[in-house]
Amino acid sequence: MLPGSPFTPERLVRARRQYRRCTLCEHRCGVDRAGGQRGACGAGGRARVYRHRIEYGEEPELVPSHLFYLSGCNMRCAYCIGEADAFDPSRGRVLSAPFFREAVAWGQAREARNVQWVGGEPTIHLPAVLGVLAACRPPVPLVWKSNFYGTEESWDLLDGCIDVYVADFKFGNDACARRIARVENYLAVVTRNLGLVAQRARLIVRHLLMPGHFDCCYRPVVAWMRKYLPTVPISVRDGYLPRWKASEYPELAALLERDAGRRARALARDCGLEVIS
Amino acid sequence: MEPDDEAAISEITILPDGRVCVFGASEALIALLAALDPRDAGIRRRAAPLGRPRAEEAHELRQDPAALCRGRPRRDEEPTG
Ligand code: SF4
Numbered sequence: 001m002l003p004g005s006p007f008t009p010e011r012l013v014r015a016r017r018q019y020r021r022c023t024l025c026e027h028r029c030g031v032d033r034a035g036g037q038r039g040a041c042g043a044g045g046r047a048r049v050y051r052h053r054i055e056y057g058e059e060p061e062l063v064p065s066h067l068f069y070l071s072g073c074n075m076r077c078a079y080c081i082g083e084a085d086a087f088d089p090s091r092g093r094v095l096s097a098p099f100f101r102e103a104v105a106w107g108q109a110r111e112a113r114n115v116q117w118v119g120g121e122p123t124i125h126l127p128a129v130l131g132v133l134a135a136c137r138p139p140v141p142l143v144w145k146s147n148f149y150g151t152e153e154s155w156d157l158l159d160g161c162i163d164v165y166v167a168d169f170k171f172g173n174d175a176c177a178r179r180i181a182r183v184e185n186y187l188a189v190v191t192r193n194l195g196l197v198a199q200r201a202r203l204i205v206r207h208l209l210m211p212g213h214f215d216c217c218y219r220p221v222v223a224w225m226r227k228y229l230p231t232v233p234i235s236v237r238d239g240y241l242p243r244w245k246a247s248e249y250p251e252l253a254a255l256l257e258r259d260a261g262r263r264a265r266a267l268a269r270d271c272g273l274e275v276i277s
Numbered sequence: 278m279e280p281d282d283e284a285a286i287s288e289i290t291i292l293p294d295g296r297v298c299v300f301g302a303s304e305a306l307i308a309l310l311a312a313l314d315p316r317d318a319g320i321r322r323r324a325a326p327l328g329r330p331r332a333e334e335a336h337e338l339r340q341d342p343a344a345l346c347r348g349r350p351r352r353d354e355e356p357t358g
Contacts, residue, residue, distance in 0.1 A: 051280065052280055053280050053285060053301065053303070054303070054304065055301055055302055055303065056302045056303065056304060056306070056307035056323045056324070056326075057299055057300070057301065057302035057307075057323065060319075060322035060323050060325070063323050063326060064304065064326055081300055106280075110304075111326075113326070239298040239299065239300070240298075241290055241298055241300075255292055255293075258294060258296070277319055
């Protein structure tokens, strides 16, 4: 271990303990994943990468970004573009140090500016990710893209290890989160975590506009940011597609209104936010 | 560890009103989009890291749109299996 490394043995032990009694996210299942029990995400004691590649569609300051897609998620967003890969934690190849080392070298040879952990949801695999990071120490900044439904314990485990957090702030109220993503207490959890992380590292808040959710979800997200995180940049995504189970929800089965992106960015700018995409 | 062929695929969806949605934009696709719509600021900023060789390719593609059908010239090996 390098001097000053955040990947201390104590941290890794504390992280691995989560696989014995999992409270990595606010489902707080308390299950013994390493012993074969499964919680709401269905994940066990191994993380799997179902895809890794260099992408240019991320926020401009991050591209080209080398994304590692981990299978399995603690939310059930009906419109998820990752579809089955995102929800089934048995998909993909096991995340191991030799695999990760080679994959990072491949990305470095192609001038990737960072390594970005995405899912599914990476938080549910946090101990495995810390393990390979400790073993390989990639020589580039690390990006953590998350739904921010993790527990305070999880953010503490990541503290000092991650350079940029990208938060998917998806819903502006608990009712939409419950109905579309099957999670409880969404707003309190996510806003608590945003406040925590904003003090620790670079934070980008991302919001995917959903058809029919401008007033109930987007406006409250912007209003909250204006009040509590006015200096944190927002990335407005307007590439919504009615995928996965979106057709089961009348408004989500539709396409996004044509000028929704323009309207959304204008609103954020009017509220004094920095709009980065 | 190279990704497999599937991992190198970018998904493009063209909506009925002509909007283009992209998931997993690769270097090749960003170069292509920059060539097709050089005024799009979002694409331009994402294409900026491609540097001079890719910018030149984009310019060539604009001059010779038929090249889009023949395939983009390659600067180096694309990731394959
Ligand atoms: S990560 Fe969340 S959903 Fe998965 S077992 Fe742990 S607490 Fe439950």
